[in-house]
Amino acid sequence: MNFDVLIIGTGIAGLSCALKLAEKGFLVGLVSREKDPKLSNTYYAQGGIIYPQRDDEFLVSDIKKAGVGTNNPLAVDILRERGGEILKEVLLDKVEVDFNRKATGELSFTREAAHSLPRILYKGDFTGKEIQTSLLNYIKDVKRFPNIKLLQNHTAIDLLTPLHHGTSFNQRYVENKIVGAYLYNRENGAVVKAQAKVTVLATGGIGSLYLHNSNSEGARGDGHAMAKRAGALLIDMEFIQFHPTTFYNRNSHRRFLISEALRGEGGKLLNCKGESFMDKYHPDKELAPRDVVAKSIMEETIETKHDCVYLDISHKDPDWIKERFPTIFEHCLQNKIDITKESIPVIPAAHYTCGGVKTDLTGKTSLKNLYAVGEVACTGLHGANRLASTSLLEGLTWGYLAAEEMARDLNHISHYPDDQIKDWEVSSGECDNALVSQDWLTLKQTMWNYVGLTRTKRRLKRAESLFGELYIELAKFYKHSTLTDGLIGLRNAAEVASLVVQASLINKESIGCFQRKD
Numbered sequence: 001m002n003f004d005v006l007i008i009g010t011g012i013a014g015l016s017c018a019l020k021l022a023e024k025g026f027l028v029g030l031v032s033r034e035k036d037p038k039l040s041n042t043y044y045a046q047g048g049i050i051y052p053q054r055d056d057e058f059l060v061s062d063i064k065k066a067g068v069g070t071n072n073p074l075a076v077d078i079l080r081e082r083g084g085e086i087l088k089e090v091l092l093d094k095v096e097v098d099f100n101r102k103a104t105g106e107l108s109f110t111r112e113a114a115h116s117l118p119r120i121l122y123k124g125d126f127t128g129k130e131i132q133t134s135l136l137n138y139i140k141d142v143k144r145f146p147n148i149k150l151l152q153n154h155t156a157i158d159l160l161t162p163l164h165h166g167t168s169f170n171q172r173y174v175e176n177k178i179v180g181a182y183l184y185n186r187e188n189g190a191v192v193k194a195q196a197k198v199t200v201l202a203t204g205g206i207g208s209l210y211l212h213n214s215n216s217e218g219a220r221g222d223g224h225a226m227a228k229r230a231g232a233l234l235i236d237m238e239f240i241q242f243h244p245t246t247f248y249n250r251n252s253h254r255r256f257l258i259s260e261a262l263r264g265e266g267g268k269l270l271n272c273k274g275e276s277f278m279d280k281y282h283p284d285k286e287l288a289p290r291d292v293v294a295k296s297i298m299e300e301t302i303e304t305k306h307d308c309v310y311l312d313i314s315h316k317d318p319d320w321i322k323e324r325f326p327t328i329f330e331h332c333l334q335n336k337i338d339i340t341k342e343s344i345p346v347i348p349a350a351h352y353t354c355g356g357v358k359t360d361l362t363g364k365t366s367l368k369n370l371y372a373v374g375e376v377a378c379t380g381l382h383g384a385n386r387l388a389s390t391s392l393l394e395g396l397t398w399g400y401l402a403a404e405e406m407a408r409d410l411n412h413i414s415h416y417p418d419d420q421i422k423d424w425e426v427s428s429g430e431c432d433n434a435l436v437s438q439d440w441l442t443l444k445q446t447m448w449n450y451v452g453l454t455r456t457k458r459r460l461k462r463a464e465s466l467f468g469e470l471y472i473e474l475a476k477f478y479k480h481s482t483l484t485d486g487l488i489g490l491r492n493a494a495e496v497a498s499l500v501v502q503a504s505l506i507n508k509e510s511i512g513c514f515q516r517k518d
Contacts, residue, residue: 001194002418003029003149004410006180008156008223009202011040012128012392013374015135016090016399017200022145024407029194030139030148031183033155033218033485038136041204041216041375042392045128046259046327047112048120049091049392052084058116066114066289066387068512072380078361079381079390083397087121090135090396097134099123112264112388114289120389125259125325131392155485156222157182157191157424159199159230159370165422176231177368179416182424184483191424191483197413198369198406201227201357202399205375206240206500209493210350211448214246214257220489221496223376227357228495233366236355237496238503239384241513242453243351244293245269247344248308249335255349256331258311260388263287265324267313269297270343272306291385291513294348298453301347310343348453352391354382354513355503363402369413371406373398384512429480436486439470443493451500454517460505467498 004026007014018028034040052059063076091097099121100108109118123130139145158164160180162171180195203223207215228234245263246255263269263286271277281296282288288296297309313321318340322329325339332339356378363371374395381394446466450459471494478491510516 001029001192002415003027003194003196005029005198005200005406006194006196007031007200007202008181009040009204009374009376010037010136011042011202011204011374011395012131012135013395013399014200014202015139016396017202017373017403018148019090019135019139020400020403021406022139022148024403025147026407026410028148029151029196031151031154031156033153033186033222035153037150037152038132039216039218040132041219042128042395043132044214044216044257045392046125046257047261048110048122048127048389049087049131049396050083050119050389051087051107051109051121052080052393053119054084056117056119059119062114062116063381063387063390064383067383067385070383070512072383074361075379075381078401079393079397082401083393086397086400087393090400091131095134095138097123097131099130110261110264112260113287113293114284114387115264120261122261124323125261125327128392151183151194153186154183154192155186155488156203156226157184157483157488159226160193160195160421161230162416162420164230167420167422171420175368178230178370179421181226184485184488186485189483191426193418193421193423195416195418195421197410197415198371200363200402201370201372201376202374203376205353206496207350207353209444209447209497210452211444212246212255212347213350214243214255215351220493222489222492223372224356224499225492225495227365227367227370227372228499230370231367232370233358234356234378234499235358236378236503237499238507238514239354239382239512240350240500241290241352241354241386242294242348244290244297244348245311245346246349247331247335248347255347258328258344258346259325260290262311262313262325262328265313266316267311269293270310270312271300272304272309277309289385290388294453295515297346297348308345308347311346312343313339314341314343352386354378354384354386361401362405363398364405371402373402384514427480427482429482431481431484431487433484433486435477436484436490439474439490440486440493442466443470443490443497447497447500451497451504454515455504456516456518457505460501463501464498464505467494467501470494471498
């Protein structure tokens with residue numbers, strides 16, 4: 001397979017990038033590890049997306065306040081200056097996302113924690129699902145975009161470089177650059193060598209490395225690991241944001257998100273005694289930044305010796321609750337909780353990766369012909385902590401900006417010769433799924449217990465030792481086993497988990513969503 005651009009990931013960042021490139025006539029390969037490409041972290045996003053307005057003088061200060069002043073100011077300015085026009089062009093004018101509107105037809109705005117004013121577009125409590133479905137349906141129209149080839153059920157294995165995958169010895173001395181990726185076809189087990197002039201990582205975050213998380217299964221660091229192995233620079237990997245409020249269910253590790261918008265609309269946090277407690281921790285109470293709310297909840301559970309706290313919205317009109325939060329209402333009802341009458345049990349869970357593959361302000365990484373956009377990338381927009389509802393706008397904006405930048409260069413880039421990159425070498429050894437499952441569980445539990453909301457040197461050193469041993473064993477196991485998606489993901493997860501541990505050991509300053517208890 002040969003493309004002008006190979007995009008790995010089909011969330012809002014990958015889709016917005018593909019749309020812009022396809023409009024300019026380039027041949028785009030769009031890769032999803034899922035059989036259904038709409039399944040991504042974008043799909044599961046509930047709250048909404050910021051729609052920057054020209055007269056919003058507080059957006060920049062709100063982002064920087066949430067990020068504790070550690071943000072890249074240039075990235076913040078770009079989001080403010082370009083984000084609104086890109087959202088209007090792509091989501092409102094072209095894709096026509098059905099955001100909530102007033103009776104007059106004007107767009108409705110809501111407010112979330114740490115925002116100075118209502119500036120967030122939403123669709124009930126399933127905004128991400130609405131955006132993802134609308135974007136994907138628009139792009140999948142073959143008559144509109146015959147130059148987009150959607151590769152579903154394909155897992156990216158490794159990025160291709162002449163340095164690592166060249167057929168001749170002398171290729172070791174050429175400039176290190178990305179020329180595509182090996183893709184594992186999950187349906188038939190074959191490995192495809194997909195080459196491209198430019199490759200884009202849009203693979204999302206790493207939340208599913210944690211035992212308790214709000215992410216899709218695919219948020220396991222595939223893009224981070226591939227970029228590292230190819231030689232790209234990664235930064236800020238210690239900054240993992242935990243969402244303060246996910247539904248507490250003893251029987252599930254993937255936590256159902258209870259949108260921050262519920263607190264933005266007046267939801268109150270209560271401890272097991274029915275007492276409001278956020279005023280003890282922050283003057284903004286329930287609308288404090290995410291890291292503050294998450295830490296406050298954990299402190300309260302420790303103090304009360306109870307497994308969770310409770311989020312109450314039952315003082316609102318029942319019909320309004322059902323209309324405003326239909327997904328949350330239905331999920332809780334399925335778990336025998338009527339949120340119009342009783343409180344929701346909630347607990348923090350791993351949610352968002354603030355760090356990632358280092359890029360410039362157009363999505364370029366430190367490797368030639370490799371871009372990264374969305375949660376896998378790090379422009380410094382969020383710094384040490386993300387402001388609510390910036391992530392969807394970030395993915396949309398930098399997917400678009402990266403496509404603009406690529407379009408200027410693509411006609412001057414040549415395809416790398418196919419015969420100078422090795423075909424995949426197939427291993428015949430059986431993959432022991434019992435080992436894979438147990439190693440996954442070990443990794444997730446270690447991340448949750450030792451590399452979680454609060455960290456200490458002793459915990460991190462223990463995790464470092466465990467992951468070092470796991471990585472060595474996996475390297476031997478991986479080399480001689482038949483590929484599976486689970487094995488590919490486990491290999492990547494072990495590598496990325498070690499990156500988080502190392503970054504956490506180096507940083508001794510508690511700031512934003514990163515906390516060193518010692």
